[in-house]
Amino acid sequence: MLTLKFITENKEEVIRRLAKKHFDGAEIIGQVVELDAKRRSVQASLDAESAEMNALSKAIGELFKQGKQTEASEAKAKTAELKDAIKAQSTELDSIEKQLIDILVTIPNLPHESVPEGRVAEDNVVEKMGGTIPELPEDALPHWELAKKYDLIDFELGVKITGAGFPVYKGKGARLQRALINFFLDNAREAGYLEIQPPYVVNQASGYGTGQLPDKEGQMYHANLDDLYLIPTAEVPVTNIYRDVILQESELPVKNTAYSACFRREAGSYGKDVRGLNRLHQFDKVEIVRIDKPEHSYDSLKEMVAYVQTLVDKLELPWRILRLCGGDMSFTSALTFDFEVFSAAQKRWLEVSSVSNFESYQANRLKCRYKGEDKKAQLCHTLNGSALALPRIVAALLENNQTPEGIRIPKALVPYTGFEMI
């Protein structure tokens, strides 16, 4: 969430910038400013009364020690009224603070100045393109047909065991998954990211820390007996490593990478573009996470985008980078670049990575801070990106590389698969 300080000090700017995300903040920001003023005044009088009470209690203690029982009892009588006032004020302060938090979590992050105007996915700006789209014959097969033909992925079997969206990978299909995971992790390590193996289920506090809760509660699987959530991305456990942490400036930027299975309920998204591997409830992904100083976070973002580009290049896939427009960005992001690869048989661009700078929006809730030269703790910036999500990469690899002799594996991946053709 945005910091109260920033909102109250930059009211007009906040409203103006939120408009790019098509969020009308005029009324809600006004409420925040008003509540904050109330908060200050209540706290000021609460503090004054508490100070008086503390002094009085101390004096009573002294009087008792000196054996002045009568005077002590007189002083005691005076505290009752003060006590009631303190109780009332602190109840009011709690309520104001709760109202403020409730409002703050409904305000999205401010988009960076470079975010293009726009409402929907079509308004995103193509930033860069690479690779070549292969010429496939007319009878080229979509990946779900190829998966069946070569017995790589069994979607029906997954339905039997679990349900739709939980495919079973078999033989070279399974080995391809394992190869991609190792390929991505090795590349990330070589690029300086520390490999992490996090838990796949998290507690409520972690869900709140990265912002999945409370807004996206329905998108996560919930193990209600233990009140734990299956992670929708490794971002959640990895970023939460830094919850309630004050880092030293010298430790920044923190660069972590993690593979995890990801679980998403995808409630409400049935029926549209969900065939085959396009949208799943369980999938594999390697994530990269950075924690950085504010003044360096956009350099970090640039590096992350450049890094992801090396992956799609090595996989010889046709790709493009989109700069997301205000309307298509996530709630928490300040600037997002999406990577898409072209799936030549479906003739569609598929999103395989989303790289974002959250600035201090996530760090504020996480309470992830760092101490610099001046010894003052201040909020870090957090960033993350997929590097990469497997299913759509697999879809594109299968479709784009199909030949009459079988499916060709890109050279960079062969050491990992142990085979050149499927």
Next chain:
RNA sequence: GGUGAGGUGGGUGAGUGGCUUAAACCAACAGUUUGCUAAACUGUCGUACGGGUAACCGUACCGGGGGUUCGAAUCCCCCCCUCACCGCCA
């Protein structure tokens, strides 16, 4: 699952109602000393909110929440978590 012990600052850990402004040690940082390293010595060393141009002042925080009391890290109640041993088990 059973039994027991615990949760205090960056870490270890003392503190059983007011002398706590949370001791002491370690780590960290600055300085002195020093041929270098090390050691020694001195000093600094929490977070948040509010007030103030500032130095600074006030308030809150000892796992979380409630209660008792003029006053709670300390007493009472509820919850959460951790550790140890036993049982089960990859």
